[in-house]
Amino acid sequence: MLAAWGRSSGFCVDPIEKKPLHHFLPGTAVLSFGTIGCNLACRYCQNADLSRAHDESVLADSAEPEVIARAALDLGCRSVAFTYNEPVIFLEYVVDVARACRALGIATVAVTAGYVSGAARREMFEHIDAANVDLKSIRDDFYQHLSLGHLAPVLETLEYLAHETRVWLELTTLVIPGLNDSDAEIDELSRWVAGHLGRDVPLHLTAFHPAGSMLDVPRTPHATLTHAREISRRNGLRHVYVGNVPDRDAASTWCAACGERLVTREGYSITGWALGEDGRCARCGAPCPGRFESAPGRWGARQAFVRLGRVEVP
Numbered sequence: 001m002l003a004a005w006g007r008s009s010g011f012c013v014d015p016i017e018k019k020p021l022h023h024f025l026p027g028t029a030v031l032s033f034g035t036i037g038c039n040l041a042c043r044y045c046q047n048a049d050l051s052r053a054h055d056e057s058v059l060a061d062s063a064e065p066e067v068i069a070r071a072a073l074d075l076g077c078r079s080v081a082f083t084y085n086e087p088v089i090f091l092e093y094v095v096d097v098a099r100a101c102r103a104l105g106i107a108t109v110a111v112t113a114g115y116v117s118g119a120a121r122r123e124m125f126e127h128i129d130a131a132n133v134d135l136k137s138i139r140d141d142f143y144q145h146l147s148l149g150h151l152a153p154v155l156e157t158l159e160y161l162a163h164e165t166r167v168w169l170e171l172t173t174l175v176i177p178g179l180n181d182s183d184a185e186i187d188e189l190s191r192w193v194a195g196h197l198g199r200d201v202p203l204h205l206t207a208f209h210p211a212g213s214m215l216d217v218p219r220t221p222h223a224t225l226t227h228a229r230e231i232s233r234r235n236g237l238r239h240v241y242v243g244n245v246p247d248r249d250a251a252s253t254w255c256a257a258c259g260e261r262l263v264t265r266e267g268y269s270i271t272g273w274a275l276g277e278d279g280r281c282a283r284c285g286a287p288c289p290g291r292f293e294s295a296p297g298r299w300g301a302r303q304a305f306v307r308l309g310r311v312e313v314p
Contacts, residue, residue, distance in 0.1 A: 002090060002092045002093060004036065004037070004059060004093060005092055005093045006062055006093065007061070008033045008035060008059060008060075008061040008062070008063060008308075009034055009035060009036060009059055009060070009061070009084060009085075010034075010084075011031060011061060011063070011068075011071075011305070011308050012031075012032050012033070012303060012304065012305050013032070013077060013299075013305075013306060014029070014030050014032050014303055015029065015268040015300065015301060015302070015303075016028050016030045016078075016079065016297075017270075018030075018303075019032075019081055019083065019109060019132050020132060020172060020204050020243055021109065021132055021168075022170065022202055022204075022241060022251075022263070022265075023168065023170065023253070023288070023289060023290025023291065023292070024079075024107075024109070024129075024130040024168050024290060025078050025079065025107070025291055026253075026270055026296045026297065027270040027296030027297030027299060028077070028078040028079065028296075028299055029076055029077045029078065029297065029299040030079045030081045030109060031071060031072040031077040031079070031080045032080075033068070033081075033082070034083050034084030034087075034090075035059060035089065035093070036085060036089075037086070037089040038086045038113075039086055039088065039089065039149070040086070040113055040147045040149045041148040041149075042147045043146050043147075043212050043213045043214050044146070044176065044208065044211050044212045044213075044214040044217070045211065045212045046209070046211040047084050061307065061308055061309055062308070065093075065096040065097040065099065065100035065101075068080060068101070068308065069100040069101045069104045070104065071306070071308055072101065072104075073104050073105075073106060075306065076299075077106070078106070078107060078297065079106060079107035079129070080097060080098075080101050080106055080107075080109070081108075082097075082108070082109070082110050082111065082112075083109075086113055086115070087110045087111070087112050087124065088112065091120055091123065094108075094110070094124060095123065095127050098128060099127060102127070107130065108127065108128050108129050108130075109128070109130045109131065109132070110124065110125070110130075110131040110132075111132050112132075113136070113147075113154065114133040114134065114153070114157035115149050115153050115154055116157050117153065121157055121160055125160070125165050126165075128167050129167065130167060130168040130169075130291070131168070131169055131170070133154070133157065133158055133161070133172070134171075134172050134173075134174070135172070135173050136154075136173065136174065136180070137173075137179075137180045137185065138185060138189035138192055139151065139180070139185060142180055146179065155192075155196070158171070158197055159197065162196075162197040162198060162201065169197070169201055170201065170202040170203075171193065171201060171203045172203075172204040172206055173203065173205055174208050175206065175225060175228055176214075176217060176220065177208065177218055177219075177220055178217070179217075181220070181228065183227075183231060186228045186231045186232065187231055187235065189232075190231060190232035190235040193232075193237060194237055199236045199237055199238050200239065200256075200289040201239075202239040202240070202290075203232055203237055204240075204241045204243050205225050205228050205229055205232070205242055206220075206225075206243035207219060207222070207243065207245050208220045208244075209244065220244075220245075222242075222247070225242045225245060226250065229241075229250055238256040239254075239289075246267065248265065248266055251265040251266075251267075252272075253265075253288065255281040255283065255284065255288065256286070257286035258283055260282070260283040260284065261274065262274050262281060262282075263275065263296070268300065269300045269301045270296045273295065273296050275288060275292055276294075277293075277294040278292075279292035
């Protein structure tokens with residue numbers, strides 16, 4: 001059996017916007033957890049203590065799939081997220097938890113790098129309701145030198161999700177100064193997303209903070225993110241967000257048809273809502289792509305660590 005099955009590095013209740021997902025049950029709480037390990041080795045990993053951990057004592061919490069699903073329900077979470085480290089690493093546990101969640105009407109979310117082979121890709125995403133995929137760069141040399149992987153499997157995963165599944169898909173690109181922030185690369189990346197995935201797929205452009213072995217690289221300037229967003233929008237992407245910096249306008253959701261602000265965000269909190277029950281603009285009636293309810297959740301920016309169990313490590 002998978003060594004990490006039934007064991008976790010910890011459980012936390014987060015806002016769904018933190019995954020980040022802006023078009024999937026906005027304002028609701030998500031029960032987040034992960035294990036250890038990864039199939040990439042990003043030099044700038046902000047969860048290296050988990051992704052590169054070799055000591056199983058890190059897996060200090062324990063929970064059967066049914067316990068996780070019931071805890072999500074009792075805590076008022078609309079979904080459970082597999083996050084903090086790559087979900088495909090604990091695939092069997094993911095599938096069992098997802099099945100238990102569906103039995104109770106709880107959605108599941110994968111926060112993934114998308115570096116997944118065909119068979120594992122099909123097995124995992126058959127049970128997932130939403131995914132945020134980390135598209136690190138549109139250049140293979142970036143993957144080779146900074147993540148010790150390759151771009152092609154990630155692009156294959158993205159096209160599979162967009163065209164062969166019902167998984168709600170959003171993308172995140174961590175914009176790193178001097179490495180993937182050039183106009184040419186942002187232009188190429190956003191053109192690829194618009195042409196291969198569709199103009200309605202949300203793209204989150206997030207600020208880099210020094211981490212891992214790249215502590216000498218500066219933080220991403222806010223102006224760089226704003227400029228990258230402008231390029232992406234010019235290339236046809238309708239929903240481009242800026243993250244890891246305060247920016248109400250670039251964090252909010254806007255109607256692509258009439259320009260109405262549909263969801264106003266202040267950090268992880270929703271402070272304005274102009275969507276009808278069917279996810280349509282309250283002003284012009286145009287549909288907004290995503291999974292919406294008649295009103296946003298009220299979880300806000302809170303974060304709550306919860307203990308579901310304890311693993312006794314000899």
